[in-house]
Amino acid sequence: MLWFWVFLFFSTIAVQARPDARSLLDRRADGDQFAVNESCANVCPNDYTCAGQDTCISPAGEKFLICDFLWFQCHSPLTCCNHLCKNLNKDFFDCGACGNKCPWESKCKNGICKCKKNGYLVCNGQCIDPQTNNSNCGGCNIVCKPPETCQQGMCSCPAPKV
Numbered sequence: 646m647l648w649f650w651v652f653l654f655f656s657t658i659a660v661q662a663r664p665d666a667r668s669l670l671d672r673r674a675d676g677d678q679f680a681v682n683e684s685c686a687n688v689c690p691n692d693y694t695c696a697g698q699d700t701c702i703s704p705a706g707e708k709f710l711i712c713d714f715l716w717f718q719c720h721s722p723l724t725c726c727n728h729l730c731k732n733l734n735k736d737f738f739d740c741g742a743c744g745n746k747c748p749w750e751s752k753c754k755n756g757i758c759k760c761k762k763n764g765y766l767v768c769n770g771q772c773i774d775p776q777t778n779n780s781n782c783g784g785c786n787i788v789c790k791p792p793e794t795c796q797q798g799m800c801s802c803p804a805p806k807v
Contacts, residue, residue: 688701688711688728688729689701689711689728689729690727690729692704693709693729696708698711699711699717701729709729709730709731710723710729710730711728711729711730712725712728712729712730713725713728719731722734724739724743726739726743726744727743727744731743733756734753734754734755734756735753735754735755736753737752737753740753740756740757740758741753741756741757741758745758747767748760748767748770748771748772750762750765750772751767751772760772762774764776766781766784766785768780768781768784768785768786769781769785769786775795775798776795776796776797776798777795777796778795779793779794779795782795782798782799782800783795783798783799783800787800789801
């Protein structure tokens with residue numbers, strides 16, 4: 646008999662028309678309503694500000710709609726990351742996947758962190774010069790063993806001293 650009540654409860658929720666995201670966002674699991682700012686303030690990250698019931702504003706001034714995985718979902722091409730609708734193709738803090746933060750000296754382009762300096766690569770969360778970096782010579786995680794050094798993207802022995 647318990648299954649009947651559970652079914653009825655979830656059927657009622659599913660049948661209720663989604664009047665708008667704002668009213669669903671304001672409803673707690675126990676059915677109580679949030680105060681106007683409470684829903685936004687409880688969801689926005691600490692360094693973001695609440696702007697109405699359904700929007701958080703980043704420190705850089707970007708607006709993000711609030712989302713969750715059950716009621717309020719993001720529309721394509723946005724993805725719900727930490728309760729905010731994000732574009733994984735260009736979001737610096739969620740590049741290609743939720744939580745994948747690009748290094749400061751890079752940008753997110755087509756879901757991949759790209760270094761701003763030409764020829765530099767993102768290796769282990771940092772932008773490096775693969776032409777001179779002994780730990781990432783010519784590509785990520787290609788290590789030059791001493792006495793070799795990275796010169797023009799290749800591990801090379803130092804010139805003999807005359």
